[in-house]
Amino acid sequence: MLSYIARRLLATIPVIIMVAVVVFAILRLTPGDPAAILAGDDATSAQLAQIRQSMGLDQPIYLQFIHWVGQLLHGDLGVSLLSGTSVAGMIAHRMGPSFALAVGTIIVTLIIALPLGIIAAWKQGKLLDRAIMSFSVFGFSVPTFVVAYLLIYLFSIGLDWLPVQGYKPLSAGFWPFAERLILPVLALSAIYIALIARITRSSIIEVMGEDFIRTARAKGVKENVVLIHHALRNAAVPIITIIGIGVASLISGVVVTETVFNLPGLGRLVVEAVLARDYPVIQGLILLFSLIYILINLVVDVLYAVFDPRIRY
Amino acid sequence: MLFKFKRLCAGPILAFSAACASALLLASAPAGAQTVTAVMQSGLRVTDPILTTAYITRNHGYMIYDTLFGMDSHFKIHPQMVGKWSVSDDKKTYTFTLRDGLKWHDGAPVTSADCIASIKRWAQKDTTGQVLMTIVADMKAVDDKTFQVILKKPTSLLLEGLAKVSSRPAFMMPKRIADTPASQPIKEFIGSGPFKFVASEYKPGLRVVYEKNKDYVPRSEPASWTAGGKVVHVDKVEWVTMPDQITAANALLNGEIDYIEQVPFDLLPMLKGRDNVKVEVLDKLGNWTYYRFNHLQAPFDNKLVRQAAMYAIGQEDVLKAMVGNPEYYKTCAAVFGCGTPFASSYGKDEVIQSNIKKAKELLKKAHYDGAPVVIMHPTDIALASVQPVVIASALRKAGFNVKLKTMDWQTLVSLRDSQKPVSEGGWSIFCSYSILAASGDPFNNTTIASNGKKAWAGWPDVPEIESLRRKFAFATDMAERKAITARIQKLAIDEGVIGPLGQFVVPAAYSTKLSGVLSSPVTVFWNMKKAK
Numbered sequence: 001m002l003s004y005i006a007r008r009l010l011a012t013i014p015v016i017i018m019v020a021v022v023v024f025a026i027l028r029l030t031p032g033d034p035a036a037i038l039a040g041d042d043a044t045s046a047q048l049a050q051i052r053q054s055m056g057l058d059q060p061i062y063l064q065f066i067h068w069v070g071q072l073l074h075g076d077l078g079v080s081l082l083s084g085t086s087v088a089g090m091i092a093h094r095m096g097p098s099f100a101l102a103v104g105t106i107i108v109t110l111i112i113a114l115p116l117g118i119i120a121a122w123k124q125g126k127l128l129d130r131a132i133m134s135f136s137v138f139g140f141s142v143p144t145f146v147v148a149y150l151l152i153y154l155f156s157i158g159l160d161w162l163p164v165q166g167y168k169p170l171s172a173g174f175w176p177f178a179e180r181l182i183l184p185v186l187a188l189s190a191i192y193i194a195l196i197a198r199i200t201r202s203s204i205i206e207v208m209g210e211d212f213i214r215t216a217r218a219k220g221v222k223e224n225v226v227l228i229h230h231a232l233r234n235a236a237v238p239i240i241t242i243i244g245i246g247v248a249s250l251i252s253g254v255v256v257t258e259t260v261f262n263l264p265g266l267g268r269l270v271v272e273a274v275l276a277r278d279y280p281v282i283q284g285l286i287l288l289f290s291l292i293y294i295l296i297n298l299v300v301d302v303l304y305a306v307f308d309p310r311i312r313y
Numbered sequence: 314m315l316f317k318f319k320r321l322c323a324g325p326i327l328a329f330s331a332a333c334a335s336a337l338l339l340a341s342a343p344a345g346a347q348t349v350t351a352v353m354q355s356g357l358r359v360t361d362p363i364l365t366t367a368y369i370t371r372n373h374g375y376m377i378y379d380t381l382f383g384m385d386s387h388f389k390i391h392p393q394m395v396g397k398w399s400v401s402d403d404k405k406t407y408t409f410t411l412r413d414g415l416k417w418h419d420g421a422p423v424t425s426a427d428c429i430a431s432i433k434r435w436a437q438k439d440t441t442g443q444v445l446m447t448i449v450a451d452m453k454a455v456d457d458k459t460f461q462v463i464l465k466k467p468t469s470l471l472l473e474g475l476a477k478v479s480s481r482p483a484f485m486m487p488k489r490i491a492d493t494p495a496s497q498p499i500k501e502f503i504g505s506g507p508f509k510f511v512a513s514e515y516k517p518g519l520r521v522v523y524e525k526n527k528d529y530v531p532r533s534e535p536a537s538w539t540a541g542g543k544v545v546h547v548d549k550v551e552w553v554t555m556p557d558q559i560t561a562a563n564a565l566l567n568g569e570i571d572y573i574e575q576v577p578f579d580l581l582p583m584l585k586g587r588d589n590v591k592v593e594v595l596d597k598l599g600n601w602t603y604y605r606f607n608h609l610q611a612p613f614d615n616k617l618v619r620q621a622a623m624y625a626i627g628q629e630d631v632l633k634a635m636v637g638n639p640e641y642y643k644t645c646a647a648v649f650g651c652g653t654p655f656a657s658s659y660g661k662d663e664v665i666q667s668n669i670k671k672a673k674e675l676l677k678k679a680h681y682d683g684a685p686v687v688i689m690h691p692t693d694i695a696l697a698s699v700q701p702v703v704i705a706s707a708l709r710k711a712g713f714n715v716k717l718k719t720m721d722w723q724t725l726v727s728l729r730d731s732q733k734p735v736s737e738g739g740w741s742i743f744c745s746y747s748i749l750a751a752s753g754d755p756f757n758n759t760t761i762a763s764n765g766k767k768a769w770a771g772w773p774d775v776p777e778i779e780s781l782r783r784k785f786a787f788a789t790d791m792a793e794r795k796a797i798t799a800r801i802q803k804l805a806i807d808e809g810v811i812g813p814l815g816q817f818v819v820p821a822a823y824s825t826k827l828s829g830v831l832s833s834p835v836t837v838f839w840n841m842k843k844a845k
Contacts, residue, residue: 031720031724041745045730047438259557
């Protein structure tokens, strides 16, 4: 297993290099000019050219790429073209909200979705199953921002229990941290609860038809043990896959939730950087996201082996 | 079985619910009583107010820097950092003496050398400053607090430039900072203004914190626009960025923030009539919106085709679609804006009402051959996304072959620099808007410059306008200046240098806890008080 993990980690290097080259090339081929943002709306061509020169954007693309790779090899992601602050610092600052939102959402999702999926499988075809699956369809169908605004209207404006927006780090205290995360986590969880509950249900139903389940029942094993110990454990592989994809997309792509609740996370940073053509920030973020996806895939693969002893690498 | 299931699954649910419930019972921590939290129109990313003309950076400049002169709501210039000043009989030598007690935020006194260096850096970038420097023979320090500006010819541009309200105002900085080349951003943010920049709390694009400059000595006159006493009554001002304006409106209603700089027109019903919120237009001069032809390429390289388009496009149609509520817009043909000293109504028959019949006649006369008109259509900026659609519809009615090219604003800014024909990715028309405080005369209003390929995108070539702009620089008599700007107005409309689309104001909204909120074309936080 350890040698497998080491091989997979080594395999990330060519992937990251490929991502770096592609992202760098695509960004330079996309229309847009960071110098124009820096100079303001009424800058003349001569003023823009002067700023491009001071940013090094007048250099040939291959020279810009060599310069960037040189920085990367020294562990430096560069500085933002607009604010002049370090990209690594900007990413580090935005990691907290995204990470907190992702972890919170996954915890709430697992706490709610797994039991719902198990119950639905257990009561397959019954009223409870249909109710849970109807809820699941609702969770899929209603866009996250609609759920978000409804929650704000109810809990912030109506009941005045929770703030509308913002983020405080855990260092500011547990409650200031938690009170600003409750609504975004609930809003974002809806879709993941729906997804994971459905996957859990169908995976368990599939496993429940297997011979070993029949054998367990014939041996007189209680139904809850059959469900949790035998069925859920064997249905874990697809569930873990979906959770893994969910975690990765939660860290990198929850722009709408971050926007509605004004959370200064990585998703918003990507959008801001793309709109401003802040190349070093976009490049740094894409590299980070690639790394997150690769590592989460690795963790998921390792978990397969943990849950299913038949899988060996 | 159910019991065991509960043990397995219900435990964590209960724990989570208990954590939430117990947390809900705790009272939320009150915000700092004397901190004003404001949602600005965009996030601050570029912090050098000389490098960029971005309004958010200009507003940041007014927080931490001061200017030698300010302008009041009657467009009258008043000394600000300057205490005494005089001009020689030949009107060529200006002597400025700084007020007593002026200090930089690091405690050092403000000196003449600092001001001279700041003027030099500002003049390298600013349009008025660039013209001014061709007239300045010398700038020299007489002593630590007194300096002279010696002109080759008398001009009012010196005081007007130093009192410039909007981008770029002539902000004063310590010499070591002002010596930074004008094409490079400054790295240190030390001013002498009423607030200090809290660098440790600055998060680019997200949050900026300013604290009261306790050493600031305000003038004794009442505050008006950028002139008068900049008296600070709060301890801190915090600017936060909220990309979703509904969230900002909800946060204001919920008492989480105190101020929204610009409320989108469609959200006004959410805030108007609420007990705890006041909606008010603070920039009463407001903005003007306009479109720009590409004078280098067909079909708008033909003056008759430009005029046909100007007859086809009606301001009322654009403003209705863009703003909606007539309380916040008005039609105006003046290229220097209605309500400014150089307002002129010439061309109102051409630009205010749509006249498709006249447009068709002109197109026929121009032998328009159906050459494609590419209108750049940015979709990510609400105040620039509507005009192209309405313009396209009007031009189609007149018989133009119109193509709307959808893009984001950044792509537009990059493409509009292209002087290529439409067939090679060029453009024909784009729309934008500016604040009138930055557009009220032939130097501040960069859309008027008509020096061909050296001009702003669109590149109109009207030598007489350039000659009139030079004349304006040396005209010190108001009547003469009005005559010059009236002639520029006529040329600008007749030649299709710029197509005015009318004026609009954007209201601000703030908590009723705030008082002393000043009306000004730039957002300022002095004079503001916050009830506990």
